[in-house]
Amino acid sequence: MEPFEGGASQSGETGAAEDTFVFPDGWRRLVHPRRGGVPRTPARVNGKLVEAVAERTAEEHAWIQEYLDAPRSDAALVTEVRRHLNGEPSPAGAAAVAAMVGMYAPPGNAWADSWVRLHGLPFAARAAVELFMIEPHWMQSGAHRYDAWLERLSHARGTRSTEHRRQAADRVRSLLTAADDATYRATVDALSASRTDTHRRIVAAYLAPSEADWVAALCADPEATRERDAGLVSLILCTLGSPDQASRFARVPGFDRSMNTIATAAEGIGNMLAPLLAEDLEKGYFYGEARRQLAQALAEFPTDDAFRALLALADNKQVRPALLDAMDRCPARALRLLAADAGDGTDAPAASASGLLRTHIAGHRPLVERMLPTLDDDLAAVVEPLLNPAGRLADAPADALPAVLTAPPWTRERTMARPVTVTGLKPDEGKAVLWEAGEREAWAATSSWYTRREAVDDWEQTLDSLRHGLGSSDLRPAWVYVHGPEERVAPLLDDWDPVDVWEAADTLKPVAARFGLGALSLLLRVVPRRPSSLAPLLMPYVDARVARLMADWAVRLKSTAAVARSWFERHGVRAAPLLVPDAVGRAGAARRA
Incomplete structure (x- = not known):
């Protein structure tokens, strides 16, 4: 398998290599690795989380029993679970236990990792396959769960990159890539027994994409090539190893647009991914940040389809930077x-294209002059008047120009004056939360979907059952922090680290109002992940760390500058001394801010 083509897509002034995809260095850390592909060392095992797996399984013993006793539960699967719990390891049983306990905490x-530690990588790989073919069902009212039953599926579920089942598969794939040859072969042999239907074959090939025969079998399987589930299509795209294989999946209804999926698929199929990304960009069923990310990814592919998709959205503020980047990468293609x-x-885009073309010609005159004779007549008729407009004065010779134009000051070496620094100063370590009139009450009254109170009969029991979930990477535990007993939940704020911060502004306002300075560490973790919308959460706080963030955002982030200036206006004399050590300290970003 050739993971990606050599050469360079940035062809400079020649245009000679503008069809060659080069795997971006910034994508290497995003790839779900494959044996023989982009090297990526698996993350270390988190021992605490592995121990939490056993703890959660023990805590949910009674709940698991409800599944096993349910008349609607799949009888064969129930047998596998009982075998596994009774000390006879079963991949399907282990997968079912994980599904019943819930895989959000621990993830x-x-x-x-727990399966690998207890039973080895071959077992873990088979369990990962079975995990996609099991669905636990239950009803819930507040904290009360009931009507549990276990289903064995005929069609895989939970295959999107954000799903907990995918996290298990991604981990197994990473470990298998780095395994020694003997362990790898043993795992592949074990997976062979799991390849009993199309969906299991898809997952098995995803775990071991270096097994060329397995990937070829998917490409020849009509059920796989006609697959409509976006998550399964994503698994397939991350399995393919050549552009020829990708041609079998040229018309797919959609796939997971995460950067991990894009990077992993691009490693295997290169430019063949561009039409799929272009189609998704044109549909535009996503928010601005996702559109910007997708457009920037598309700019990495040196194809006409990719460029046309960006050009069609030239007036979109999320897309235009990627278009300009693509113009610089492939100037010959851009001209054409x-x-x-x-x-x-x-149509309307023509006006935008004309402006871009003028700018492009001005910046690449030597290239345009060389290409003009090779262009089709209709294209040359557009380019030539812009290259040589009527009445254009001839360029003056360099010796007729003043030196300031031919050798401007910034091109000459100069001695940089060393800034005067004062070291050893430390900002005031005092912290304060200063509310304006009615502000704290307004924040306390703010609510979101995540802060709605659930029915709780016994807070002690609820907190015990949720204690692993209170440190979740999303906002779901917020209702507990807003409504739970303050003395119990306040210490747990230090462990809560939500990464998915959609709706965080309204969700975290009542948390900040309730805990004041106790919530500051949480906010300092969360707000920098999306300062454009979350920076106002820091407005009441006076702290050196907050001051540094506001100073940085005031000069670096256009979307957050107004909030940062408001923070300094609000806290004035209290805020300024917090930045003195940085202002007179070593040269760097902190001093410049």
């Missing part, structure tokens, strides 16, 4: 396609 990768679009005066 799916911890379950995979911009000229074609500018020459079509029938």
Whole structure:
């Protein structure tokens, strides 16, 4: 398998290599690795999370029993679970236990590590396959769960990159890539027994994409090539190892657009991923940040499809930076396609293309002069008047120009004056939360979907059952922090680290109002993940760390600058001394801010 083509997609002024995809260095850390591909060392095992797997399984013993006793539960699967719990290891039984307990805390990768520790990697790989074919069902009212039953599926579920089951599979794939040859072969042999239907074959091939025969079998399987589930399509795309294989999946209804999936698929199929990304960008069923990310990814692919998709959205503020990047990467392609679009005066984008073409020609005159004779007549008719407009004065010779134009000051070496620094100063370590009139009450009254109170009969029992989930990476535990007993939940704020911060502004306001300074560490973890919308959460707080963030955002982030300036206006004399050590300290970003 050739993971990606050599060469360079940035062809400079020649245009000679503008069709060659180069795997971006920034994507290497995003790849779900494959044996023989982009090297990536698996993360270390988190021993505490692995121990939490056993703890959660013990805590949920009675709940598991409800599943096993339910008349609607799959009888064969129940037998596998009982075998596994009675000391006879069963991959399907282990997977079912994980599904019944719930894999959000501890997460799916911890379950995979637990299986490896207890039973070895071959067992863990088979359990990861079975995990996608099991669905636990239950009803819930407040903290009360009931009507549990266990289903064995005929169609895999939970295959999207954000799903807990995918986390387990991703971990197994990473470990298998780094395994020694003997362990790898033993694991592949074990997985062979799991490849009993199309969906299990898809998951098995995803875990071991270096097994060329397995991947080829998927490409020849009509059920796989006609798959419509976006998550399963993503698994397939992350399994393929050549552009020829990708042609079998050229028309897919959609797939997971996470950067991990894009990077992993691109490693295997290169430019063949571009049409799929272009189609998704044109549909535009996502928020601005996702559109920006997708457009920037598309700019990495040196193809006409990719460039046209970006050009079609040239006036979109999330897409335009990626288009300009693509123009710099592939100037010859940009000239040809911009000229074609500018020459079509029938639609609105032509005006934008004309402006871009003028700028492009001005920045690449030598290239344009060389390419002009090779362009089709209709394209040359658009480019030539812009390259050589009527009445244009000839360029003056360099010796006729003043030196300041031919050798501007910034091109000459100069001695940099060393800034005067004062070291050893420390900011005031005092912290305060200063509320404006009615502000704290307004924040306390703010609510979101995550802060709605659930029915609780016994807080002690509820907190015990949720104690692993209170440190979740999302906002779901918020209702506990807003409504739970303060003396019990306050210490747990230090462990809560939500990464998914959609709706965090309204969710965290009542938390900040309730705990004041006790919530500051949480906010300092969360707010920098999306300062454009979350920076106002720090407005009441006076602290050196907050001051540094506000100073940085005031000069670096246009979207957050107004909030940062408001913070300094609000806290004035209290805020300024917090930045004195940085202002007179070593040269760098902190001093510049």
